Amino acid sequence: MNYFSSNFKLGILGGGQLGKMLLYNTRKFDIHTSVLEASNEAPCKIACDEFHLGDLLDYDAVYNFGKQVDVLTIEIENVNIDALETLEKEGVKVYPASKTLRSIQNKAKQKLFYRDNEIPTSDFSRFAYLSEIEDAIENGGLEFPFVWKAAQFGYDGNGVKVVRKLSDLEGLPAGECIAEDLIPFKNELAVIVARNPSGETKTYPVVEMEFHPEANQVEYVICPARISNEIATKAEAVALKTSKAFNHVGLLAVEMFQTKDDEILVNEVAPRPHNSGHQTIEASYTSQFEQHIRAILDLPLGRTDNKVGGVMVNLVGAEGYTGNVVYENIETIMKMDGVTPHIYGKKQTRPFRKMGHVTIVNEDLNEARRIAEEVKKSIKVISE
Amino acid sequence: MNYFSSNFKLGILGGGQLGKMLLYNTRKFDIHTSVLEASNEAPCKIACDEFHLGDLLDYDAVYNFGKQVDVLTIEIENVNIDALETLEKEGVKVYPASKTLRSIQNKAKQKLFYRDNEIPTSDFSRFAYLSEIEDAIENGGLEFPFVWKAAQFGYDGNGVKVVRKLSDLEGLPAGECIAEDLIPFKNELAVIVARNPSGETKTYPVVEMEFHPEANQVEYVICPARISNEIATKAEAVALKTSKAFNHVGLLAVEMFQTKDDEILVNEVAPRPHNSGHQTIEASYTSQFEQHIRAILDLPLGRTDNKVGGVMVNLVGAEGYTGNVVYENIETIMKMDGVTPHIYGKKQTRPFRKMGHVTIVNEDLNEARRIAEEVKKSIKVISE
Numbered sequence: 001m002n003y004f005s006s007n008f009k010l011g012i013l014g015g016g017q018l019g020k021m022l023l024y025n026t027r028k029f030d031i032h033t034s035v036l037e038a039s040n041e042a043p044c045k046i047a048c049d050e051f052h053l054g055d056l057l058d059y060d061a062v063y064n065f066g067k068q069v070d071v072l073t074i075e076i077e078n079v080n081i082d083a084l085e086t087l088e089k090e091g092v093k094v095y096p097a098s099k100t101l102r103s104i105q106n107k108a109k110q111k112l113f114y115r116d117n118e119i120p121t122s123d124f125s126r127f128a129y130l131s132e133i134e135d136a137i138e139n140g141g142l143e144f145p146f147v148w149k150a151a152q153f154g155y156d157g158n159g160v161k162v163v164r165k166l167s168d169l170e171g172l173p174a175g176e177c178i179a180e181d182l183i184p185f186k187n188e189l190a191v192i193v194a195r196n197p198s199g200e201t202k203t204y205p206v207v208e209m210e211f212h213p214e215a216n217q218v219e220y221v222i223c224p225a226r227i228s229n230e231i232a233t234k235a236e237a238v239a240l241k242t243s244k245a246f247n248h249v250g251l252l253a254v255e256m257f258q259t260k261d262d263e264i265l266v267n268e269v270a271p272r273p274h275n276s277g278h279q280t281i282e283a284s285y286t287s288q289f290e291q292h293i294r295a296i297l298d299l300p301l302g303r304t305d306n307k308v309g310g311v312m313v314n315l316v317g318a319e320g321y322t323g324n325v326v327y328e329n330i331e332t333i334m335k336m337d338g339v340t341p342h343i344y345g346k347k348q349t350r351p352f353r354k355m356g357h358v359t360i361v362n363e364d365l366n367e368a369r370r371i372a373e374e375v376k377k378s379i380k381v382i383s384e
Numbered sequence: 385m386n387y388f389s390s391n392f393k394l395g396i397l398g399g400g401q402l403g404k405m406l407l408y409n410t411r412k413f414d415i416h417t418s419v420l421e422a423s424n425e426a427p428c429k430i431a432c433d434e435f436h437l438g439d440l441l442d443y444d445a446v447y448n449f450g451k452q453v454d455v456l457t458i459e460i461e462n463v464n465i466d467a468l469e470t471l472e473k474e475g476v477k478v479y480p481a482s483k484t485l486r487s488i489q490n491k492a493k494q495k496l497f498y499r500d501n502e503i504p505t506s507d508f509s510r511f512a513y514l515s516e517i518e519d520a521i522e523n524g525g526l527e528f529p530f531v532w533k534a535a536q537f538g539y540d541g542n543g544v545k546v547v548r549k550l551s552d553l554e555g556l557p558a559g560e561c562i563a564e565d566l567i568p569f570k571n572e573l574a575v576i577v578a579r580n581p582s583g584e585t586k587t588y589p590v591v592e593m594e595f596h597p598e599a600n601q602v603e604y605v606i607c608p609a610r611i612s613n614e615i616a617t618k619a620e621a622v623a624l625k626t627s628k629a630f631n632h633v634g635l636l637a638v639e640m641f642q643t644k645d646d647e648i649l650v651n652e653v654a655p656r657p658h659n660s661g662h663q664t665i666e667a668s669y670t671s672q673f674e675q676h677i678r679a680i681l682d683l684p685l686g687r688t689d690n691k692v693g694g695v696m697v698n699l700v701g702a703e704g705y706t707g708n709v710v711y712e713n714i715e716t717i718m719k720m721d722g723v724t725p726h727i728y729g730k731k732q733t734r735p736f737r738k739m740g741h742v743t744i745v746n747e748d749l750n751e752a753r754r755i756a757e758e759v760k761k762s763i764k765v766i767s768e
Binding site: 024 | 388404408411412413414430431432433669670674678683684686687691692710711714715718719721722723724725726727728729745747
């Protein structure tokens, strides 16, 4: 199909910041885009050709929207999967596939998928209700510490909690969840795999993530990861195996633990552009957003290696500030070498809310990492 | 002023492709943008916050638009300058300044400006009417060959012609024009200078341009230029002197000839992002578009050096094809290393019409140049 000068339409479910960055990359190729999103205030609204208001979890909204497009993709996983399944049967190209989303949307199913496909992951138990965890502890079927995860609708540290004692369970949602082994790890790593329907596959370099100890949000993403070639090769192989197991089309971001014994365990995946790939905009030959578009349109994939070293810092709302956002010292960081802020345009800040990210690129990765720390120390997302 | 979380508004005169690439860069900083443009079909329409229809040469249209914004910039020079002058007096920050645009808009005035400011440029004569050129030739006041240039409204090879005999003047516009010495040159070079109101100044590396012999349009832009350090230093110095002479704010693209005697002569300037800087999107630490925004908002300027070597190829309509555009072999070029097409989204092609550009980046500039030639040979902009 000729995407570049025809009546082709690309549909995107979700109108958030990831969708916006994706849309800017469709512009290079002059692709006609249509977005479905529940909020009229969504960032994508001014970046797409057509904007449709609708609930992403509503069957009719997703089905009626999807019928109007040729290729349908997502920028958020929580969408109505039954509608996607019908659309696939009716000939719409849906990437990621409904089957993949069904495996991923529910964390218990995701873990079972890894087990079934012999993809290394930490041990876990599945519970229909939170109360069953308490029973399991009482019966000796589960021991502290473990990681509680809500099976559905968790993101950015919501829906995940390390449980060290019974009282840590207080206040958690009552529904379906899993209890995972708490893995003592050296590093959190991620690999983004791109695959197009023709089967061409490329992996981005392994990145290393540093998490904020309290908020459980990524603080720095470092690309390439400062690990041995051996570990990098192992991580890439696991990521490729995972993408292949899903028979995935588009980007698959595979988050992994490097354990104390240098085992690689898959933590979770995201079937779309991902926070661990934002530095690709400035650091890589092909940004993850352009690559996702190339992949789902069955175009040749672009180079995935780095032009220069890249470090990404998430900009999150400072503790103690809620209200109209102010980016304190943003001009200070813009004076630093190779620093590009990406402000998402949310009007209100609150503690740990993701408000943007900053990329730092440099020929020397260690220098980029040093500047990233200065960035982190200087800029503060506060309120008026 | 806090641009990032206030009611600040950036106005852009013109809604074309340059404006669109500029607008995508405002998004990183979440800047509220407003565009004035005569065509409802303009590329900028879906990339700005506010879109106003109006004639850029109409005093009232420009004035009324400008009154609503804090900083006003352009993506095309042909705008009503009287309105800009009034807006400046009333406190709107206009970059480039009305005075600069007045000097640049008219090529005769632009040449006089260089002469007055001791900026090296080729010799020229100024004529109120084309017929005066004929008189000058008859009187022996002007000799063949020379370069005829319309004083106003020329762009992309329109309004410029090498005149070798009297009949070459046939069919040219009758109005004000100049006749320039035809300079035998080794290279056409360009330097983009960025300057903010605080006086911070940065220059991009010198680029080298190869022109299509017939269409007088740039075929390749090569960054950095394959010239000696001595010539590069000389070209940068001339470009800086030119920016300083205009007391310019924003980007100033300075196009120059390197003569057979290694003199540097200014050909012309553009006070905005420019075709000779498109490769900065992929090759430089800071794209020219981001840099223009940083400059006019008085933010710190970003790094201007290259991450990797960059070559830019203009995509122009092939001869013999007029009608609905088709990009033949676009997938072939997307398979090549480090190749990014930028399709401008014009629906109709015609011979030599600028339809897009392709950037080729590589660690090795010679390899980028080699791939650029393959790109040029492979892709063809034709009609259905």
